[in-house]
Amino acid sequence: MSHIPASDSPPDSPSTQIVASAKAGPGTRLVRALVPALPFIWLLIFFLTPFIIVFKMSLSEPATAQPPYVPVIDWSEGLNGLLDALSQFNFENFTLLTDDWLYAASALSSLRIAAISTILLLLVGFPMAYAMAKAPEKHKPLLLMMVILPFWTSFLIRVYAWIGILKPEGLLNMVLQGIGVIDQPLQILNTDTAIFIGVVYSYLPFMVLPLYATLDKLDWTLLEAAQDLGCPPWRAFWQVTVPLALPGIAAGALLCFIPIVGEYVIPELLGGPDSLMIGKTLSDEFFRNRDWPLASAVAVVLLIIVIGPVMIFRELETRRLEKSR
Amino acid sequence: MTNVRTDARKRDSLAIGAVRRDFAPWLDPAAKPLIRYEAVTKQYSDFVAVNNLTLNIYEREFFCLLGPSGCGKTTLMRMLAGFEEPTAGRILLGDQVVSGIPPYRRPVNMMFQSYALFPHMNVEKNIAFGLVQDGVPKNEIADRVAETLRLVQLTPFARRKPDQLSGGQRQRVALARALIKRPKVLLLDEPLGALDKKLRSETQFELMDLQVNLGMTFLVVTHDQEEAMVMADRVAVMDKGTIKQIAPPGQVYEQPASRYVAEFIGDVNIIEGKIAEVGEHQVRVTRSDGAGTLLIDLQNEPVSVGQEVAVALRPEKLVLHRDLPTDTPNVLSGDIWDIGYLGDWTIYLVQLASGQIVRVSRANSRRFVEQPLTWDDKVHITFASEAGVLLTH
Structure with missing residues (x-):
């Protein structure tokens, strides 16, 4: 009591x-x-x-x-x-990073792969989140469950499964050859394409969930109001839906972009010998070269690279909040 | 702020009188309606929202759809806006059948119940939205937005975002946004529903002024009968997807077509009975509770002896007496069961011998009464034969 x-x-x-x-x-x-x-x-x-x-x-x-x-x-x-x-103590390791093109190249390549993957994730995730938000109320828990479901299996196993699908004698090539679309197996495994497939697959929930959270709260009468005032649906999407979904888009993009920059497992398993990613370089320095100081320097640089977008996002967010005040 | 509004009213009041005084196109058989609902039905999977409904609305009319929630009034409006398509029947706007035309191509604009203001745009941008969609030149947009802002007295708030405005200001932004395109018909879904009582009664008069000054046709959906009565040229009382009565507010109140309408609009006492005698101008009704008869004026509808009827009596048409009057044929006797003092009016609930409670309202035209009526006093209610409305269904 x-x-x-x-x-x-x-x-x-x-x-x-x-x-x-x-x-x-x-x-x-x-x-x-x-x-x-x-x-x-x-x-x-x-x-x-x-x-x-x-x-x-x-x-x-x-x-x-x-x-x-x-x-x-x-x-x-x-x-x-x-x-x-x-x-x-000295900064020799950091100057060493600028001397060898490999480090800058792998950093840039990581950023490129992360940026392209984030755009792909947005293209795949937005329609999914939109459809989920528009789905009847009683179906929403099930749809949400289906997005989260892959987390119940080990990430590593799911990435390994993609090897089985993408390899030259794998599932994808068998199906494509079976229906006669191709006659030579496609070399997807050990290329950047495989990395993109693996990354988009693995990070999709991190894109869909924040987008869904924003779109689910969207007041759909706003779209009716836009139409009523002479705005066709496709234009209303760009003028009303997208601006209002922006916080979700930003959250999803960051949630994907940052870990993808440092991604190690996916390029290691699906990527080829010349797919450069900073996470892989870092691991090579640690375990193959046993150069811990240099590897640590790479880790510090990676952190700095990744902090950049976070700061930009925070800046945007504060500006948005201040504006609405 | 309040003063400014009152002044504006004074200036326009003459025009309003001239416009509204003799406005009755529905009585003119030659008048062509602007909006025509022709046998419109809207069927959802499990229920019929609008049932074979026919309705004409005239140009410059202030028309109110009044009814309880779920009666189909909003569906009726949304079908005109284009958000719903009728299952059967057709809707005409002018000479054009609007079915199949998407909402963004219809010459009507709607003010939403929730206002539906774009939260990411300021007041100015919200109001300009409709014009921007139509590709109106920039300087013309600026002029018209400024003019509309003046009209709704929001000029100082042009740069604010919707969440920085009060409820009343948001309501005006929504109104301004809907009327800036000068639509043929302005649809207003519960336009005053979210305002507090005082602001609501002020805004009612403002809306009427605006409608007359702009010369627009207003179609308002409301569940608030006071709102409908104050503003509308004509009111349509709806129930379960059908219209029970269409008439000017006074007629709906004083000559309700059915028991449903009588009970929905205002307070009413219903005395059940049977026709005992039909005269030239009056009928005698035997009360079902056995407490005598009533003499009621005959209305347009023919009645016959023996027919079951209901006599509808408005509380303000009843008179309370301490002593039994002798000069009137209509007396209901009982005890005062409860009293509600409202300041301008006092409501007396009188319990008849049958147990039925009759509501009587009395204007407090005097400040002091020597022997005021109080609880359990024996009273007699009288009323004129023209005060009762005979209802056959």
Whole structure:
């Protein structure tokens, strides 16, 4: 019985006492301060700390040792050890990144693949989300379920399944040859096309869900109003639906673009030897060359590349909110 | 703000009187209706929204479709706008059959119940939307938008977004957006439904002025009878997809065609009975509760002896007495069961011997009454023979 005490309850009733103690206790105040701090603590432990470690590594030099880089801060030497390590840090790895064309090329290629994939995702996802938002109310939970359903199978297995579909003697080529569309098997696997197929397939829910969330809230009488004022449906789509869906489009595009830039599994499994992606380059540096400092530098650069669009989105979002205020 | 509006009213009132006083094209057999619904039916999978309905609306008329929700009034309007197509029958606008013409090519504009303002456009852009679609030159758009903004007194709010406006201002933006194209017919779906009471009664008069000044035909859908009564030249009372009566507001109130209309419009007391005697001008009705007879004026509809009828009595046409009057044939006696004091009026609920409650309203024309009527007082209700309306169905 923990309801809010009514004003007519006697002064010593248990409920009044509970309220009194909740008001004062110093422990409660600490808990209250902790609640909003929790996400920050989370970010501090699981994002900022690893990033600082990676950044520190990127300023070191590779070495044939365990761990494979120097300097390592020697905490036994106390402050001297820290200062000693700091004095040895340099930005050589970052200058090295600009020297070798490979890194810039893989970064650019990643951005290109991510950009094209995002556009493809938008082209596939928007009609899907639109149809879902327009579907009868009773069918919506089922449609939503179908979009989320692939998550119930391992991502890796789903990407492997595409190998079976796309390979020269795979399902797709068998079907196409069977119905006589082609007589030579298409070489799709190990090309950029395969990467696009894999990426669009894997990231589709991340595009559809935010779009659906926006379109589902859209007031369809606005489209009727547009038509009533002499606007044909296709024009109303561009003048009313798209501007109002913009927050969903931006959210979906970012949600896809950012992880695709750093995507590793899909190009590794479906891409060819010359499909360059920064995630693959990074992994090669870590595991093939065992050059942890350089790999860390690549990771830092990747982060900076990816932060760019996020900042632009945030800027747009704030401007939009300010405008509507 | 309020002063400005009152002044505007004063200026236009002469014109309104001249236009509205003798406006009755529906009485003129030679007059050609602007809108014609010809045996229109709209059938949805599980119910009939509009049932074989025929209706004529004339140019410059302020026409109200009045009825409870689900009576088909909105469907009727949406069929004219082009959002629904009739299952059977046809709709004519002027000489043109509009069926099959998409909404964006019909010369009618609609003000939506929710206003449906574009949230991503400011007031100006919202109002200009219709003209932009038609490819009107830019400078002409600017002029007409400025003029329309003045008309609805929104000039200072031109750059605001809809969510920065009050309900009343949003309503005017919606109105301005719908009338800027000067449509042949302006459709208004519950135009005042979202406004508070005071603003609503102000806006009713503004809408009437606007309609006369612009010389447009207005078709209004409403469930609010006061709104319909105040504004309309003619009211169509609808029920279950059919029209029960089309008449000017006064006629709908004083000469309801059926019990449904009498009960839907205003308050009414229904006394059931049977025709006992048919005279030249009056009939005698035997009350079903056995408490005597009533003398009621004969109406247009013929009645015969023995026929079951209902006598409809408006509360304001009834008079309360403490002592039994002798000079009137129509007396209903009972006790005061409840009293509702409204300031300008007092409502008395009188319980008759049969248990039936009769509602009587009395204007409080005096500030002080020596011996006011109070609960459980014995009273007699009288009324003139012309006050009762004989209803046969």
